[in-house]
Amino acid sequence: MPNHGIPTRCPCGGEIMQDVSPNPKYPSDFDTLPGSRYFTCKKYEDDGMHFRQPWAFGVEEEVKSLRREVNDMAEEIAQLKRLITSRP
Numbered sequence: 001m002p003n004h005g006i007p008t009r010c011p012c013g014g015e016i017m018q019d020v021s022p023n024p025k026y027p028s029d030f031d032t033l034p035g036s037r038y039f040t041c042k043k044y045e046d047d048g049m050h051f052r053q054p055w056a057f058g059v060e061e062e063v064k065s066l067r068r069e070v071n072d073m074a075e076e077i078a079q080l081k082r083l084i085t086s087r088p
Contacts, residue, residue, distance in 0.1 A: 005062040010041035010051040017042055018055065 007016045019040040037055035044050045 005065050006058045007039050007051055007053060010043070012041060012043060012050055014041040014043040014050065016040065016051065019044075019052075 010016060016039050019038045021036040021038065038052055039055060039058050040052045041050040044052055
């Protein structure tokens, strides 16, 4: 399981599923309102041993990671273009 982004496995080894919260946990907390989406271990129990992450946080981290990767590749392509065009 990655430390950030869209999770693939729980630390317990369990499969991650997309889950929708049916009930609010805290009335003032936007992450626990009904209909909030989560990445949740199929074996989830609220014992601190299983993974549960708000969907928006995982997707946001994944997008940031992909943007860094695309920017790195764009820089590498630009360097290769400069190298090819500078040859006599």
